[in-house]
Amino acid sequence: MNILVSGAGMAGLAVAVDLASRGHGVTVVERASHFRVNGSPIDIRGDAIQVAAEMGLLEGIRERRVRMTELTQFVDGDGTPVARLPLREIGDSDDDVEIAREDLANVLVDALPPDVVIRFRDSVESLVDDGAGVDVRFESGDTARFDLVVGADGQHSTVRRLVFGPESDYARHLGLYISLVDLPGEVGSDRLNPMYNYPGHLAGIARYQDRALGILMFRSEPIAYDYRDLDAQKKILVDAFADHRAWKVPDLVDAVHDDPELYFDSVSQIHLPTWHRGRVVLIGDAAHCATGLSGRGTSLAFTGAHFLAEELERAAGDHTAAFERYAARQRPYVEFAQNSVGDGADLVVPSTWEAIAARDERLRATGAA
Ligand SMILES: Cc1cc2nc3c(=O)[nH]c(=O)nc-3n(C[C@H](O)[C@H](O)[C@H](O)COP(=O)(O)OP(=O)(O)OC[C@H]3O[C@@H](n4cnc5c(N)ncnc54)[C@H](O)[C@@H]3O)c2cc1C
Numbered sequence: 001m002n003i004l005v006s007g008a009g010m011a012g013l014a015v016a017v018d019l020a021s022r023g024h025g026v027t028v029v030e031r032a033s034h035f036r037v038n039g040s041p042i043d044i045r046g047d048a049i050q051v052a053a054e055m056g057l058l059e060g061i062r063e064r065r066v067r068m069t070e071l072t073q074f075v076d077g078d079g080t081p082v083a084r085l086p087l088r089e090i091g092d093s094d095d096d097v098e099i100a101r102e103d104l105a106n107v108l109v110d111a112l113p114p115d116v117v118i119r120f121r122d123s124v125e126s127l128v129d130d131g132a133g134v135d136v137r138f139e140s141g142d143t144a145r146f147d148l149v150v151g152a153d154g155q156h157s158t159v160r161r162l163v164f165g166p167e168s169d170y171a172r173h174l175g176l177y178i179s180l181v182d183l184p185g186e187v188g189s190d191r192l193n194p195m196y197n198y199p200g201h202l203a204g205i206a207r208y209q210d211r212a213l214g215i216l217m218f219r220s221e222p223i224a225y226d227y228r229d230l231d232a233q234k235k236i237l238v239d240a241f242a243d244h245r246a247w248k249v250p251d252l253v254d255a256v257h258d259d260p261e262l263y264f265d266s267v268s269q270i271h272l273p274t275w276h277r278g279r280v281v282l283i284g285d286a287a288h289c290a291t292g293l294s295g296r297g298t299s300l301a302f303t304g305a306h307f308l309a310e311e312l313e314r315a316a317g318d319h320t321a322a323f324e325r326y327a328a329r330q331r332p333y334v335e336f337a338q339n340s341v342g343d344g345a346d347l348v349v350p351s352t353w354e355a356i357a358a359r360d361e362r363l364r365a366t367g368a369a
Pocket residue numbers: 006007008009010011012029030031032036037038039040041042101122123124152153154155156157158159180263283284285286291292297298301
């Protein structure tokens with residue numbers, strides 16, 4: 001089949017590799033001008049590890065494994081460690097491979113068969129599904145017809161909006177925003193990943209390999225902003241941290257101005273009753289974002305991509321049957337991940353000084369300090 005994949009993130013790349021290796025013609029459209037490989041280390045957990053093995057990717061992933069979460073400590077305003085984030089608090093386990101997002105993206109890009117077409121700097125503008133195929137108009141003005149369209153364009157998916165309706169119908173805001181900012185000046189031999197809280201805010205540094213990333217999180221009701229306007233996102237972030245001078249908060253805020261690839265997003269889940277309509281199907285965050293608090297977004301991207309590719313092969317042309325079987329296999333993983341978030345926001349970003357002290361006390365009492 002001739003298949004369009006919208007979005008070249010973890011889900012889009014994984015499904016492109018899997019579909020193309022089964023003989024489908026695959027075109028990937030990515031809004032950015034290049035593969036967006038930045039981001040902090042992410043986890044591949046549970047059955048997603050088996051999926052990576054079946055896709056022939058596990059060896060390359062294991063070679064690039066990092067163990068960042070073992071080194072994470074909460075610090076006070078002077079930088080003194082006050083409590084350690086124990087592995088069990090964030091669901092870490094033996095069947096968990098942590099890898100830099102850029103390394104995972106590169107493993108996937110390297111695995112793309114050469115006949116996969118990538119259209120950078122473009123996006124689906126409209127879709128018309130006439131039952132026999134899908135006519136797509138791109139923002140560039142180009143048009144093309146595909147047998148199927150896979151929406152893998154993330155939390156703020158355009159394909160989902162065009163086919164299922166506005167994001168507000170499906171998004172559940174968990175009360176937080178997150179940003180990751182490159183910190184070239186922080187690279188060094190220090191192995192500690194410090195996290196500093198003040199009420200409703202977290203500022204931290206994640207070090208892995210030869211990289212250092214600033215993490216900024218804050219509590220807020222939903223904020224209306226343009227997902228494509230990086231300057232607007234930087235302003236929201238700078239304003240949220242502007243009044244606090246302790247620890248390295250001012251340095252992290254300064255770094256926001258200098259990062260051309262800054263990642264900023266709301267911590268929101270996506271809940272849809274169905275992930276397919278006609279010849280269009282959603283995978284990854286576009287279908288069922290669980291948020292970084294679940295630690296399972298990339299695992300879900302892998303299982304969903306692989307189940308979809310397997311079921312399309314098994315259904316031999318009956319895409320509706322394939323979409324239904326993909327959803328039936330994927331749904332339990334999604335429910336588990338979305339439910340696992342629990343009180344993760346209170347652990348990472350307590351809302352008062354009292355709650356911060358109580359969290360630290362609890363972690364010390366469990367022997368984690
Ligand atoms: C730059 C970046 C950094 C991230 N860093 C982290 C992190 O540090 N920790 C974490 O837990 N999660 C992070 N995430 C989210 C994480 O990658 C996902 O939750 C998970 O891997 C599921 O992947 P996905 O492919 O469904 O979504 P995503 O990884 O978000 O990928 C979606 C892709 O679709 C593209 N896209 C969006 N709209 C369009 C459009 N209209 N047309 C074409 N393409 C479009 C985006 O540019 C992106 O490449 C990050 C995401 C991005 C984009």
